[in-house]
Amino acid sequence: MPENENREVLLSVRDMSVCFGKGKRIFKAVNNVSFDIFKGETFGLVGESGSGKTTIGRAIIRINPTTSGDVIFKGQKINGKISKELDRRVTREIQMIFQDPMASLNERAKVDYIVSEGLYSGERISEEERKRRVEKALQEVGLLPEFASRFPHEFSGGQRQRIGVARALIMQPDFIIADEPISALDVSIRAQVLNLLSELQKERGLTYLFISHDLSVMRFICDRIAVIHKGVLVELAETEKLFAHPLHPYTRALLSAIPLPDPVREKNKVLEVYDPTQHDYSVDKPSWVEIEEGHMVWGNEKELNRYRDMLKA
């Protein structure tokens, strides 16, 4: 893994919060999160349902407005009020792949339209050019060009997810947010889609934000992983470092709970249970601290000291 300092930051999230509702019924779905995503890497965001991981993805791509903080993409602030021109650029350069390929494709549109819909919002292109790009995008994801005239229901789950990937690729993005892209797929199909994503990354130097709850898949494809719990990032580290030295008790609980497809290990594993009441943040306030190079953790002074001891041991 290259040194972090020398790597180009593609996207930077600083103290970002996202709230829903207002007044007394306000709910903070994402609470002051900060992280950087480097160009060309696969950055994983893991958490339980309701932890705010999807909201972070949606806030970056400007579907949910941020309440405070900054999202900086290629050196420019892209959240809040931005110029129309920048908005258009962001729409093109950041694309999203959704979880359920059964639900995320317009059933009444042909593949041709689904894949090229994004092109209609950009600069005008000729019909021939559009057709050519659709064909190219379909080929890149391993589908035949003649599929363009078919409807989504004619495809299997894996093929539909490929259509979802083609729709993102046609915009020639730099950054793709993949929100649980393989959770709805069968084991054997998962492998195909994962391989496709990493192939495309190699060919085009794409950067991924991979949002998932499945740590065993993330271990396989992510360079770095951030763990989120109830809207707060609790730990961030390079993948293998996180698996080798998890510090935050929530990370530890999450790692210990992953089912291992290995009966001897699985039946003998020790489950750690996370009790959020163990943190006493009444006086000693927690913060987001780099405890060792590239390894961030959320905790107060007392906890951080304990984590430092854990790292030394």
Next chain:
Amino acid sequence: MERETILSVRDLDVKFSLRGRKLNALRGVSLDLYKGESLAIVGESGSGKSVFVKTFMGLLDANGWIDGGSITYKGEDLTKYTTEKQWLGIRGKEIAMVLQDPMTSLNPLKTIGAQIIEAIELHQNLHGEAARKEMLSVLTDVGITEPERRAKQYPHEFSGGMRQRVVIAIAVACRPQVLICDEPTTALDVTIQAQILHLIRDLKEKYNLTTVYITHDLGVVANVADRIAVMYAGDIVEIGLCEEVFYEPKHPYTWALLSSLPQLGVKGEPLYSIHGTPPNLFYEVKGDAFAPRNPQALKIDFVKRPPYFDVSPTHKARTWLLDPRAPKIDPPEAVRKLATEGVKGYA
């Protein structure tokens, strides 16, 4: 080791009629379920695993029917059942089921206490105060604290994990012999999943249950199973003890399934993936159903359906590779790695 068989399925054929065409959902499945064991049925969607267990309870959709074979439970052939009344003697009372999604398997208009009491009154013939007491004790058994207060609440006041506990409470309140869990934790978070699996195991001991799990998650299987049946295209292609299927798998489909696990992949290299798609069950499947997707398939695989070959007294597989005349083909590297090194654990 002689074990008591509680449910015995022989050559079960199930067909569905869809838009005037016949779909062969199950193609001659045989299985013995032993009393007190925990069996996991693994397979991809469409392999027939859910249809298979639904036949035990007479819950096939209206367009499906049993086309041959037998299901023997306590000396009775369940395939001969015709009336709902006969089935009511089995459903819940003898065989109970926990479904995947706790959001949809509870009645949103009734308190959870009332829903559990309903099962108790029907199956244990307790009423009034006795039924209420039993309800509270079952709620405690499934790990719900403050049962008195919680019993008065409605399903929407419970979290996903808690709701699944309620569904399990309803199932065990019927005092069944067999508990079928159809993807019991797919809709839950991993930390909750681990707790629910633990709970089912505890209840199995407490209530002397025989459990059948249906899942596609091999991690869950490794956690819960004594025995594993691998299903593909409407048939059990391999069955054996948990360790046998994980560490000495024999069927190429089991190999492929294990090889495509991300835990066994090497970072930066493509993950093993199975080519093609499962066979179309509208047509007669010739030979070994997995052959078209198996790059190492033998000629006979395309012609004749393999019988079961015994690997050990507890382990058998339907593949010609086990025929003494077959060429020796080694399992893929990932599968060997699983047997020798195991998967990477977590700190």
